[in-house]
Amino acid sequence: MVEGILMLRILLLTGDAGEAQEIYYAKYRLEEEGWQVHIAAPERRAFLSVVHDFEPGFDTYTEKPGYRVQADVGLAEVQADQYHGLVLPGGRAPEYLRNRPRAVEIVRHFLERGMPIAANCHGPLLILAAGSVRGKTLTCFPDLEPEIHAASANFVNRDVVVDGPLVTVRGWPDNGPWMREFVRLLKQTYAEAR
Secondary structure, eight states: OBTTBOOOEEEEEOOTTBBHHHHHHHHHHHHHTTOEEEEEESSSSEEEEEEEEOOTTOSSOEEEEEEEEEOSEEGGGOOGGGOSEEEEOOBSHHHHHTTOHHHHHHHHHHHHTTOOEEEETTTHHHHHHHSOOTTOEEOOOGGGHHHHHHTTOEEOOSSOEEETTEEEESSGGGHHHHHHHHHHHHHHHHHHHO
16 A cells, blocks of 8 residues: 555456457556456467447347457466465456366355456356356346346346446446446455455
8 A cells, every 4th residue: 555545456357359348448447446457368468359239120239359468378387376466357358268277266266255357248158167256236238138048147137237346337328327336345345454
């Protein structure tokens, strides 16, 4: 802590086809607090994010190329105990990361210790793969409601849900409430720990 500012380190786990607005909004909002954010992906390299949008007449979202994002660390390099919180952006990245044992192990580290986790859109798929959410209340992209129920958790369709250390939202239109509640949770958790 420097001059009353909490010095936190946050891990943001994503990769190719991660949602651009969820990656960069979270990164910059957390850096605005003076915290260090490391982007982790399967490998330490630049990857391509995507932009999911909603077009009139389409039954589901569309996908467009997003920004190139530089991963600070690869999954094999992540030392989860060096971080105070975890961010799981959506996009398609969580769909394949949940099948990577190392990614699931990282998420499980935060879950088992009750550490703050912020998951957006498809990000909760990683939480479901990593551990029990039985009885928890979550939100996510509404089409994932069956997966939430299959994990014996409760789904609600609203902008943000905070259940213990979990902050979940439906998608990038809910970025504001997502980071507002995650920042509040981090400050509360680590102010109490001092």
